[in-house]
Amino acid sequence: MSLANHFDLIATDGAARTGRLTTPHGMVRTPAFMPVGTAGAMKGIHWREVRDAGADIVLGNTYHLMLRPGAERIAALGGLQRFTGWNGPMLTDSGGFQVMSLSELRKVTENAVTFRSHLDGAKVELSPERSIEVQRLLGSDIAMQMDECVRLPAERADIERAMQLSLRWAERSKRAFESAPPGYMLFGIAQGGDVPELRHASARGLVEIGFHGYAIGGLAVGEPQAVMLAMIEEVAPILPEGRPRYLMGVGTPEDILEAVARGIDMFDCVMPTRNGRHGVAFTRFGQVNLRNARHADDPRPLDEESEWPSTRDCARAYLHHLVKSGETLGAMLLSEINVAYYQRLMQDIRDAIARGTFEEFRQRTRADWARGDIAPR
Amino acid sequence: MSLANHFDLIATDGAARTGRLTTPHGMVRTPAFMPVGTAGAMKGIHWREVRDAGADIVLGNTYHLMLRPGAERIAALGGLQRFTGWNGPMLTDSGGFQVMSLSELRKVTENAVTFRSHLDGAKVELSPERSIEVQRLLGSDIAMQMDECVRLPAERADIERAMQLSLRWAERSKRAFESAPPGYMLFGIAQGGDVPELRHASARGLVEIGFHGYAIGGLAVGEPQAVMLAMIEEVAPILPEGRPRYLMGVGTPEDILEAVARGIDMFDCVMPTRNGRHGVAFTRFGQVNLRNARHADDPRPLDEESEWPSTRDCARAYLHHLVKSGETLGAMLLSEINVAYYQRLMQDIRDAIARGTFEEFRQRTRADWARGDIAPR
Secondary structure (H helix, E strand, C coil): CCCCCCEEEEEEECCEEEEEEEECCEEEEECEEEEECCCCCCCCCCHHHHHHCCCCCEEECHHHHHHCCCHHHHHHCCCHHHHHCCCCCEEECCCHHHHHHHCEEEEECCCCEEEECCCCCCEEEECHHHHHHHHHHHCCCEEECCCCCCCCCCCHHHHHHHHHHHHHHHHHHHHHCCCCCCCCEEEEEECCCCCHHHHHHHHHHHHHHCCCEEEECCCCCCCCHHHHHHHHHHHHHHCCCCCCEEECCCCCHHHHHHHHCCCCCEEEECHHHHHHHCCEEEECCEEEECCCHHHCCCCCCCCCCCCCHHHHHCCHHHHHHHHHHCCHHHHHHHHHHHHHHHHHHHHHHHHHHHHCCHHHHHHHHHHHHHHCCCCCC | CCCCCCEEEEEEECCEEEEEEEECCEEEEECEEEEECCCCCCCCCCHHHHHHCCCCCEEECHHHHHHCCCHHHHHHCCCHHHHHCCCCCEEECCCHHHHHHHCEEEEECCCCEEEECCCCCCEEEECHHHHHHHHHHHCCCEEECCCCCCCCCCCHHHHHHHHHHHHHHHHHHHHHCCCCCCCCEEEEEECCCCCHHHHHHHHHHHHHHCCCEEEECCCCCCCCHHHHHHHHHHHHHHCCCCCCEEECCCCCHHHHHHHHCCCCCEEEECHHHHHHHCCEEEECCEEEECCCHHHCCCCCCCCCCCCCHHHHHCCHHHHHHHHHHCCHHHHHHHHHHHHHHHHHHHHHHHHHHHHCCHHHHHHHHHHHHHHCCCCCC
């Protein structure tokens, strides 16, 4: 496979970077946050709203899509972008992580993972080669190597075994990706849990193999934030400066801000939509739980200075009522509000790095979050 | 109360009419279909989409809103339009119908209905006066008198008793509405089940009392379509030509077309959103069940000639996948597609009446529905 670089660094500010990643389906401004459209849909949000919110790229889950509606079917329908109507850049994970967390009776061998579908119990085998084949069938702009992710805390021996297996799978993934047309990208995934030396070995091994970009996996799986940030600090310096760096499954706005400060370019997380479904809004002044009775009579919006219409215009009392009543519209509005908040944060981060004022922005943003929500009336 | 008329007939074509109803929150083009926003929200649709789809007016349910979040609370928050952000014309029912269908331990007396809330079991009394008070607190542009609706088939004696009670409640409702500011409207409701003489007596009684508009209630409650249409034919000629006529709780596109042909101006129904949640789309060529496996590999949209983006652009295979996967987006898209279809139908009906080609339009539309969906590929 060609290792042509599609990433352009525009500016750096300390370890923070802003750039552009060019994919077959369009441009991605980094640092980028990818909302998660698990089974070919964002939960409670129209694609047009995801676009309006400022997202350049979204993430699809290989595990879900290969089981339903099926990778070959999506390929016959023109690929995931055409199938869903999203029509923009899309990254797919390898499927490995969900096999571990969702399926039953899984068996990991050197060759592949065998598991039973959580939908119908059918026995399915997922090898690094099949994972790449599925991701190619889906038509994702950025494919991820298959890896094994260990939940923390874990024994060092287990972490090391999974890390070494992931490295061997990285090589096989790259070979399987050889036939991909130019412009499509494959990212390797650094594992190694919370053990610095294993993280180093993993990152060095990946760089030796060579990928279009590099992910840090196996974090935000139960460890404290400090451990996550420490591991980023171990890995980032080993990765080639000119290639995009993706911190998988992260995270809160605080996590993102701190990871950007340590050189990360890409993120994904279900948090904006999941928290939205549970009645929680992300705002400039931290998280706001709309279930709280303090909002029942409050005509004020979540943030009157927001540029996102629902954030600026919807009364807290209305959102509270919708959430308490279990109305779909409540989840829809809060999911959209949260995705828009995350995208606004990313835009502000990019602007601050470009202007060389990232550290100032970071301090001010943390202070705003710490200030907390406006006082009740 | 002032009986100033806010309805302007623009054109008639046979018994079909098109006109304009001016409310404090804006203009309603008739024949009008009111999507139902039960508890202050349309299920699965943003208000901006309801507006974009072409709806001028929506319906809110007094029963739900008085129980949660409460009429006094909504009034303190500036009324239902401001609370929800819909900001357009709104009609509210009296609450009586839902008391009968949703609550427990209800007791109907001459004075009021007493019931237990389906939410928390609290004992609530709803009289015609309280119903009007609640609707005034909500700030609805068009309030409905409280009535008693009898499910068909029913004994003539039961139908007559409920009809007479509804007439007495109509008088009390009108008195209670005296203090409403100019521009706000109150509609009476004709009852009488499937008995022509009782329908006549009810309509004549209402006209004698005098309302801004007249509804026909107690239909689409289990009787055949032919009976419903026959009852419209009994009642419509008795109603004043210059006042709007509203057929409550109706219905399918076929019901609407036939009722318009018999002089009805307004409709409401949960069908577009409810059927959408169940995977069924309304189209020019009849209803389409997206759960059906025939759509699984079909890249074609529901109707490539539709002007509504989701109807024209979403692949059937995608809608099928969303519905089968239980993704919220499936219900959202189909609800929006259906509301848009209903509104397009109403616009076409209005245009045909204005051009004097309603009968031709009716025949063509029925033929299209009868043709059925496009053939599978």
